[in-house]
Amino acid sequence: MLVAIFFAIILFITIIQASIPFLLKKTIAFGVTIPEGHSGDKNLANYKKIYSSIIVILGLVGLLIFTLRGLNEHLGEEQIGVMGLIIQLVLLISSMVLYLYFHIQTTKRKREMKWGENLKMVRVADLTRQSNDEMLPSIIFALPVVVTIGLIAYTAIHYPAMPDQIPTHWGPSGQPDAFTEKSPFSVIALLLILLVTQGMMVAFNVFTKKSGVKLNAARRNSSRIQQMSFRKYTSWFMFLTSLLMTILIGFLQLTTIHGDIGGPFLMLAAPLGFLVILLLATAIYAFKVGQGGSRIQPEIEEEAITGVTDSDDDVYWKAGVFYVNKNDPSIFVEKRFGIGWTMNFGNPIGYLIIFVPVLIIIAISFSL
Amino acid sequence: MFIQIEPTSEIPIYTQLVNQLMELIATGTMKPSDSLPSVRSLASDLGVNMHTVNKAYHELERKNIIQIIPKSGAVVNIIPSTGPNELQIEYIKQMVKPLIAESIVYGMDKDQISSIVNSIITEISEG
Incomplete structure (x- = not known):
């Protein structure tokens, strides 16, 4: 039961985190204002795809580890709980790090391409x-x-x-x-x-x-x-x-x-x-x-x-x-x-x- | 009913607000006794300091264009049917004079200046 609950929560976090770039306004990408006319930029689209793909892969790996260990080994409820929380934490921290990386990339691109200067x-x-x-x-x-x-x-x-x-x-x-x-x-x-x-x-x-x-x-x-x-x-x-x-x-x-x-x-x-x-x-x-x-x-x-x-x-x-x-x-x-x-x-x-x-x-x- | 400001413009934001609100009233988009948004709400929508909006509202009140009623907010005054008073006419003359001087310096003649004035009046009265 506990394994199932944590499985659902980790899966949920993975889906939401991976979807975030696609749930936002088109005028803001990775925390950077994208001037009108540039929201369709190919590099930006790629950043979003890479971000989501990495989160999905991390999430799936996390789920796999959690399920295998949670079902096969004789872990107590507390250990399962701690493991579930650690996997959630790792997922959240990695999305933050990824975010920060793409935030810097997007800022750079905006500056180099001089978006919105006219x-x-x-x-x-x-x-x-x-x-x-x-x-x-x-x-x-x-x-x-x-x-x-x-x-x-x-x-x-x-x-x-x-x-x-x-x-x-x-x-x-x-x-x-x-x-x-x-x-x-x-x-x-x-x-x-x-x-x-x-x-x-x-x-x-x-x-x-x-x-x-x-x-x-x-x-x-x-x-x-x-x-x-x-x-x-x-x-x-x-x-x-x-x-x-x-x-x-x-x-x-x-x-x-x-x-x-x-x-x-x-x-x-x-x-x-x-x-x-x-x-x-x-x-x-x-x-x-x-x-x-x-x-x-x-x-x-x-x-x-x-x-x-x-x-x-x-x-x-x-x-x-x-x-x-x-x-x-x-x-x-x-x-x-x-x-x-x-x-x-x-x-x-x-x-x-x-x-x-x-x-x-x-x-x-x-x-x- | 939108207003638009340019934070990076040389014109101070409160002046931009005053001008835009006056234009909305002149075109009839805002009618007498319509209420203006609260200072806090307009300031937060525009992401500017409340003092900026407050200054604009007081400027409009000083010009007798709006009335600020404590605790209930600012409302648009009726455009007086008796026309402007002497002070207002004097003020408008004073404001327009340097612009006309500038136009003449640019080489405009009387007809050109009149046609600009006329086209602006048409633009405003047609909304």
Whole structure:
């Protein structure tokens, strides 16, 4: 079972990592702005192909090693887990190294070929976009918070009847395998972690709603449609994640209070179902929406405006992935290599939203 | 309804914003009582400092073209049916004078200058 779960996750990471160059906007390759008219460059296409091929090969080798060792040798669950994590880590680090190599190559090519030197560099904004934003209202993200507070109250009521040992970790079979002493803090620790995460999601939605819409200067109408869809579906995806987490942790909390309410089958099915739905949703989101909505085909046909290209903000993108721009009031911006949002490191509020919750979660975990 | 700025241009960004917004109002694309995007939203869309957008909005307010209502944002004013006041006429004269002088220095005659002015008016009124 554990082998199968890790197999699925490693396979998933391989597919997503290998697909990333093809899920991005055509105007950005390996974190470098590609001026209008050059996105079809043969060398760039080759870079993307080589990147993906190497990831696929690495992923397959990883899967082969993992399956052979996982099935043939008598490894304990912990060893299988560690091996699975190491393979995931190796895959992620190699994609980063590959990315960096092709980022440098792309930068070089752009400079040598003098792309976009005779184009006017502009930035475009749509003045009506605020009224067209279809992102979920932040109040919806607050609903799971209410559920969690309800669960904390429910736990408080049932506190006297709860067992002396409170589970803190669940094994691959879905059964708890690590415990801590019962105390008013330890019985709700899991819910507190959930609460912090949900709070982070609320803040995330509030601030991504305020983030700028970066339009393609030459294809402003179609890129506007793509951007709006990206914002909408990303907020849906974030909400689904928040909802799934609430259901899973709420379920675990109820089993802690009442014992095996759903029997061993449900204990196994709940986390698995969580994982399967989350992976499926990620895949649908990545391939249907794509970065910045690049996979969405607008119904309108738009001829590219000639003579203009997007203003080149490569200087603000350190290594093509870290955005540092003190002037831009956006706290989160679209990723350049990858899918979803990343933070503006030039804006201290972003640090607060990401790192404070993470620190609180770490503190809660270690105090158990 | 789009606006476009050139960050590398010699013209300051806030002036570019003022000019573009005025043009949108002159062509009738933006109508009286239409609201402008919030300073933060326009600044983040363009990736520029909020002060830049704020400066542009205040410049437009100073010219009586928009009105900034605290907490609810900026709205476009009605184009006065009584026409411009003396100060505005004086201001326009002052702004146009060096341009006309420059045109004459380039060797343009009265007809050429008039035809440029006319074609710009047509362009704007036809949107």
